[in-house]
Amino acid sequence: MRISLGLGATVVMAHSWVCAVTLPSTTSADVHRRDSTPPLTSHSSHSSRQRHPKQVVDTITSTSNVPGKAFDRFITIWLENTDYAKAVGDPNMKKLAKQGILLTNYHALTHASQGNYIAAAAGDYFGIETGDTYNIPSNVSTIVDVLEDKGVSWGAYQEDMPYTGFLSAEAVNTRNKANAYVRRHNPLVSFKSITENKARLGRCKTHTAFLEELETGLLPQWVFYTPNMTNNGHDTSVTHASHYASTFLPSLLSHPSLSNTLFLLTFDESHTYPVRNHVFALLLGTAIPPHLRGTTDASYYDHYSQLATVQANWGLRHLGRYDAAANVFAVVAGETGDVVRVHPDLGGVWLNQSYPGAFHRKYFAPIPPPNLALRVNGRGILPAIRKEWGELWRGKGTVYDGSLEIPWRYKPQVYKLPSEEELKIVEGDIEEEKEEKEKEGGKGGKEEEEEEEMATMVKESATATAAAAAVGGERTETAGVKGAAARERSAGSNGWGVGMAVVMVVVMGM
């Protein structure tokens, strides 16, 4: 199908997600624009531009049309620092909840704010427990890598950010001196894989760009939206944040260019630290079937669920971290065949302090290799991640075991070496990919050689692991999750029921 991308540019898009072409992050259809003219809206008059380095990237506007199984566009909006009970009791939130599905068992992952934002982009927060500025190495992949792999367009939008690609820690609204934009709530700009790539940094944009793209039908298919420090409740209250949400959202929910869209409105973390990090989360939008509006879903979810849901919807590969095994929102899982699992035990789980990691100030631990062998409803790891981390995973193992349980300060990450089966899975992946490439006729030269080398290493390692096992070495299995024809209603032993039936079956030891 041909879609118009403004300025007369057109691009031919794939018809279905199965045969979706991979769009390079810059296509000829991308529209590049320097924000040299004053933005359209009144609140743009603050000019942190005088105090901050000048804009170095063009704003890139482009969309795509990759059909999803349950929705065609995902927009997540994050508010700040509010306990579940407070948000759910707020009158504006109650009104909004009547239009969507309230997730009553949804969790943030740590304190302070930033770790939660980073986790929702990369499937781990790597020990982050402050609002400091981080530049995460380029070999750590994010949701952007898996979206681009299937040609799904994306964009991040920040209210009160002075211009596209702004990298400073904060910006004050010079009109009213309000604390306005902070980098710690803008997850993508902490990753070098994004900041060192102009075609990606140009997609980290302002609220003004959001409004323009909304009106021209050019909003991308995956959107992360951060309200400013007043609107998100950080410097105000849940009353202000909910008033903001109930003013901003309704026009979006019914907007003609946002058909079949799923919104997730949530909070980064709870306000009270010494309790479980339980936060309000609400699914909204035209993608919610009318009969489910005003209902609740008590399945266990956390911030990683938004990654898993997006991956399931578009049949994306995963990052091999906590994204892969998180619960997919049931309303989507019903369409994708994913399993909505019951959390084994939330008792004594607070998720209120960070485990050791590469960015923990006190407790250092290196960045763990992703789990190359995780299989979730047919979804495997992104091949580029396998190439980058394969050797380390083989030698050191991984902390991502496919469980729903997220570690935290008092239950930190634990490494497990890959089992023989897991090494075989990865070996199979490499073979399969090679065959596919050969079928396509595109001999990849150097890339192919690297793959072959990797396959040999994995093969050798499988032999070594088998030998170790024979002499009593430690063995672990990965829980694989596969969609199949069993219809099951999942309910917690703790009395939490699930609002709907989903197609599911769990296959262990894949």
Ligand SMILES: *[C@@H]1O[C@H](CO)[C@@H](O)[C@H](O)[C@H]1NC(C)=O
């Ligand atoms: C952000 O907050 C300020 C208050 O400082 C408000 O006046 C402004 O309109 C907000 N910006 C956006 C984009 O909503």
Ligand SMILES: *[C@@H]1O[C@H](CO)[C@@H](O)[C@H](O)[C@H]1NC(C)=O
């Ligand atoms: C996390 O919660 C536990 C249990 O209430 C508490 O003992 C601990 O101090 C909390 N951590 C923080 C950082 O508040």
Ligand SMILES: *[C@@H]1O[C@H](CO)[C@@H](O)[C@H](O)[C@H]1NC(C)=O
């Ligand atoms: C990832 O990048 C960091 C920083 O450049 C480096 O220290 C680390 O060894 C890399 N890891 C792998 C598996 O290549």
